[in-house]
Amino acid sequence: MPVRYIVDRVAKYVLLFSALLSILIVFLIGLFTLREGEPAFRQIGLEHLLGGTVWRPEQDSFGLLAMIIGSVLVTFGALALGLPLALGCAILLAEVAPDNVRAVIRPAVELLAGIPSVIYGLFGMVVLVPLIRGIDVPGNTGFGLLSASVVLAVMILPTITNIAEDAIRAVPREYKEGALALGVTHWQAIVGVILPAARSGIVAAVILGVGRALGETMAMIMVIGNSVVFPHPLTANPLTIFLSQARTLTGNIAVEINYATGLHESALFATGVVLFVLVMLVNSSARLLMRARTG
Amino acid sequence: MQLPVKLEVRNYHLFYGNFRALKDVTICIPRNQITAIIGPSGCGKSTFLRTFNRMNELIPGVRVQGQVLMDGQDIFAMDPVELRQRVGMVFQRPNPFPKSIYDNVAYGPRAHGIRDRRRLDEIVERSLRDAALWDEVKDDLNKSALALSGGQQQRLCIARALAVQPEVILMDEPASALDPIATLRIEELIQTLKQRYTIVIVTHNMQQAARASDFTAFFMMDEQRAGLLVEYGPTRDLFTRPSDKRTEDYITGRFG
Ligand SMILES: Nc1ncnc2c1ncn2[C@@H]1O[C@H](COP(=O)(O)OP(=O)(O)OP(=O)(O)O)[C@@H](O)[C@H]1O
Ligand SMILES: [Mg+2]
Numbered sequence: 051m052p053v054r055y056i057v058d059r060v061a062k063y064v065l066l067f068s069a070l071l072s073i074l075i076v077f078l079i080g081l082f083t084l085r086e087g088e089p090a091f092r093q094i095g096l097e098h099l100l101g102g103t104v105w106r107p108e109q110d111s112f113g114l115l116a117m118i119i120g121s122v123l124v125t126f127g128a129l130a131l132g133l134p135l136a137l138g139c140a141i142l143l144a145e146v147a148p149d150n151v152r153a154v155i156r157p158a159v160e161l162l163a164g165i166p167s168v169i170y171g172l173f174g175m176v177v178l179v180p181l182i183r184g185i186d187v188p189g190n191t192g193f194g195l196l197s198a199s200v201v202l203a204v205m206i207l208p209t210i211t212n213i214a215e216d217a218i219r220a221v222p223r224e225y226k227e228g229a230l231a232l233g234v235t236h237w238q239a240i241v242g243v244i245l246p247a248a249r250s251g252i253v254a255a256v257i258l259g260v261g262r263a264l265g266e267t268m269a270m271i272m273v274i275g276n277s278v279v280f281p282h283p284l285t286a287n288p289l290t291i292f293l294s295q296a297r298t299l300t301g302n303i304a305v306e307i308n309y310a311t312g313l314h315e316s317a318l319f320a321t322g323v324v325l326f327v328l329v330m331l332v333n334s335s336a337r338l339l340m341r342a343r344t345g
Numbered sequence: 346m347q348l349p350v351k352l353e354v355r356n357y358h359l360f361y362g363n364f365r366a367l368k369d370v371t372i373c374i375p376r377n378q379i380t381a382i383i384g385p386s387g388c389g390k391s392t393f394l395r396t397f398n399r400m401n402e403l404i405p406g407v408r409v410q411g412q413v414l415m416d417g418q419d420i421f422a423m424d425p426v427e428l429r430q431r432v433g434m435v436f437q438r439p440n441p442f443p444k445s446i447y448d449n450v451a452y453g454p455r456a457h458g459i460r461d462r463r464r465l466d467e468i469v470e471r472s473l474r475d476a477a478l479w480d481e482v483k484d485d486l487n488k489s490a491l492a493l494s495g496g497q498q499q500r501l502c503i504a505r506a507l508a509v510q511p512e513v514i515l516m517d518e519p520a521s522a523l524d525p526i527a528t529l530r531i532e533e534l535i536q537t538l539k540q541r542y543t544i545v546i547v548t549h550n551m552q553q554a555a556r557a558s559d560f561t562a563f564f565m566m567d568e569q570r571a572g573l574l575v576e577y578g579p580t581r582d583l584f585t586r587p588s589d590k591r592t593e594d595y596i597t598g599r600f601g
Contacts, residue, residue: 224440228502231398232453232509233430242456243442 080326087319094313099320105278107306107314114324116280120195120296121328123281124274125263127199127292128206133256135203136210140255143211144218145240163208171272174201179273187293189284193275196292201269206259213258217251218244250340257336261329267300276301299325348375351513351543352397357411359392359401366392368571370411372562379535379544381554381580384564385595389572390547391437393564394515397545398432399425415513430457433511437518439498441490441505446473446482449490449501453509468508476504477534496527503534514538516546520553532557551596555584563592 090099094112102113139159143152174197183192221244229239245252275295284290297305303318310318352374359367367389374380382390392401399420401407413420420428441449450469459465469486473479478500482488490501499519506514516535520528535544535557548554554561561584562577576583576592587593 222440224436224438225442227400227403228436228440228442228505229452230403231400231429231434231436232456232505233426233428233433234453234456235426238456242452247443 083319083322083326087316087321087323090313090316090320091323094317094320099317100324103280105302107310107317110313112313112317112320114299114302114321116278117297117299117302117321118324118328119281120274121264121298121300121325123195123291123296124198124202124270124298125260127195128202128263129256129260131199132203132206132259133210136207136255136259137214137252139207139211140214140218140252141240141245144215145236145244159208159211162204163212167205167266167268168272170201170205171269174198174269174273182293185293187284187290190290190293191275191295193273194293194295195274195281198270198274198296198298199292201273202263202266205266205269206262209262210255210259213255214248214252217248217255220251221247253336253340257333260332264325264329264332265300267298267304270298271301271304274298274301276305278302299328348378350374351376351415352545353412353414353417354396355412355414357396357413358409359389359396360408360410361404362406365569365571367396368567368573370572370574372574372577374543374545375560376543377539377541378559379539379546379557380560380562381558382545382547382562382564383549383551383554383595384572384575385566386549387570388564388566390564391517393572394517394545394547395434397513397515398429398434400429400434430509431511432513432515433506433509435499435502435506435514435516435519438522439495439502441493441498441501443489443491445487446490446493446501447486450504450508453505457509472504472508473501475507475538476500477530477537478504494527496523496530499523499527499531500534503531503538507538511542513543513545516544518547518549521549528553551584551598555580563587563589563595565591565595 090112094102099112099114100118101115102111103115104111104113105116139155143156143159147155178197178200179192181192182194182197183190225243225247226239229243230236234242274297276297277295278297279295281291281294281296284293299321302321307315307318350373354370354372354374357367357370358365370393382393384390395401396409396413397415397420401409402425409421415423415428415432442452444452447469450472451465454465454468459468470479470483473482478497481497482493482501490498493501499522503514503519520531523531532553535546538544539559546558548557558580560578561580563575563583564572565575566572576587576589578588583592584596587596
């Protein structure tokens, strides 16, 4: 058999092996987390873990709902602030900016992705928290969902911007020319043809951003306050819920794992499982959503 | 020519950066006639066509010299968006948007501010009828345009262009990606459109030019590969007794 056929076959197996290896690693991590969390699921029960509002390990009270809500709210806040900004950046970079402007903005955005998370946390603590403390609402400490959302919004900006920009660039030029040739403005072509054609890539960008947001730990610990309270509006105005302190699922694990033992430790692994499931839910629902709209 | 002039080009040059793609083109294109542009590959036919809706401006580094008039008005003094509303274009490769058939045709009118559903319905139906596509798609207007055959897609693109009621329709080898039967349908369609529109069509296909056009312009490259207009006149004259030797060589297949 000629050598190139052998190489061809070997290459196939090597590729297959690397793919299987990465699947195996994910599987093992999942299995490990699940195994460590299993006592908690068995002894505390799923409905208590997911539905319980009180987390007090010293009294064997392990309700994660406050943290689930905390993670979801902060992710939502980060998206609300970060997504328009990131999409704006992506559109600017892909469609509007001339090459020399792009040559400045693009590396700057990429630099954001390279900043370690603890630096974001520091920035949040030193700049953002004091600023937000200035909002005159009783009980507002500056630490809380709003600070965390702002920090997170900046952190997910490069992820979403980069992938969305690629998606917009990948739209065939024929679509844009076809639209412009009908006498629509550049902006109309962007909104009416280019963005819809880039939709699946943009959704992928958002999913990745959400995944990043749900998983972010260090910066969150530093600015969100970490108290195990149920996020609640501080006044009659429901928006003040974002001034409430909170704790994320990730923060819960990181803050307590050092001294946790027994059931408490297991409950922290269960927290990890919940996080896992949450991220998978986001991924698959986004995928379903996409299929429903393109199909 | 005694026919009324729709488009007039005077001493027109176009440069891609330092490369001169068109050199000193002067031509009058009559209203409600079909004018074919023929010539060897790379002689600037597409570039010339894209002059009339100022699509070349989207390419960085393009410069033009000379005058182009529509109904006596300088098109370079017009707003390009408005100009493109009056001068529609059909591209070489069918390029329907990844939307439904209906939304493809309604896209232009909607973008120009028509919101009323009944009016949009009317426009969509009329445009599809004019593009000889209505009978084939009337029952599934919500189907994706990408599910149509190539020939249907191209007629959809024609319908899409008609929907904004242009005065001129530019076509860049609209049938080159199609089979002979689909090509004939497009040619018939073009014949019916000429009553209401001025049509300028680029074609590689000599028979098509001879069959389907009223006037023909023959372009060629000079030694620097700059495109220039060699001969222009009524199609029958140009094909039966060309006045330029180069035209004769080209149409008899001795060249390019
Ligand atoms: N975007 C561009 N940048 C630089 N040069 C270009 C560009 N587009 C076309 N040209 C050059 O301009 C000349 C004319 O190109 P054009 O596409 O108009 O030719 P054409 O007659 O339409 O050819 P064909 O029959 O192959 O479609 C060619 O030499 C081409 O290389
Ligand atoms: Mg061409």
